[in-house]
Amino acid sequence: MRAYYFDNLPGDQRLLHDYVPSRPVSKETLDKLNVKYWIIPVDGHEPKVDEIAKERGYKNRDLINVTKEGLGELYEEKIKTFFQEHLHEDEEIRYILSGSGFFDVRESPSDEWIRLLVEPGDLLVIPAGIYHRFTLDEKNQIKAIRLFQDEPKWVPHNRSVETDTNPHRIQYLKAIGVGA
Numbered sequence: 001m002r003a004y005y006f007d008n009l010p011g012d013q014r015l016l017h018d019y020v021p022s023r024p025v026s027k028e029t030l031d032k033l034n035v036k037y038w039i040i041p042v043d044g045h046e047p048k049v050d051e052i053a054k055e056r057g058y059k060n061r062d063l064i065n066v067t068k069e070g071l072g073e074l075y076e077e078k079i080k081t082f083f084q085e086h087l088h089e090d091e092e093i094r095y096i097l098s099g100s101g102f103f104d105v106r107e108s109p110s111d112e113w114i115r116l117l118v119e120p121g122d123l124l125v126i127p128a129g130i131y132h133r134f135t136l137d138e139k140n141q142i143k144a145i146r147l148f149q150d151e152p153k154w155v156p157h158n159r160s161v162e163t164d165t166n167p168h169r170i171q172y173l174k175a176i177g178v179g180a
């Protein structure tokens with residue numbers, strides 16, 4: 001997984017949006033934001049993914065496959081929805097099997113976007129309460145395992161003054177030592 005600051009330039013969200021020169025983001029910075037990741041080769045990934053799932057209490061999983069062909073006319077609309085800044089009240093966990101895409105996570109307190117390029121073998125945990133968004137890249141295809149604890153709580157809460165006071169948002173900021 002590659003992590004770097006998003007350049008904020010207008011244009012297709014599916015492009016790299018890497019500064020020139022690039023501003024890489026370290027694992028320590030991601031740790032501070034409670035963003036966790038592991039690299040598990042896709043070949044023979046099951047035992048290692050199972051082990052992490054067990055450790056972290058993810059009892060359930062399903063498979064998601066997003067392709068331009070599969071979604072047809074809905075594709076452009078769908079990827080715009082994924083790209084709206086939001087948070088969840090639970091972790092968002094993805095293990096990438098094929099294809100690639102970008103998760104953008106908001107750094108606090110800087111409010112800068114950090115772009116995470118995810119590829120096959122990346123297992124990413126986006127903590128509850130962090131603002132983030134997702135987009136496919138120019139390959140327009142990603143297949144991933146979604147892991148979750150019990151019932152999936154994937155309701156997106158779009159960024160707003162109201163969402164800023166969501167208890168999961170407040171708890172997240174506290175956990176990373178930002179805010180009261």
Ligand SMILES: [Fe+2]
Nearest residue numbers: 088092132156
């Ligand atoms: Fe999300």
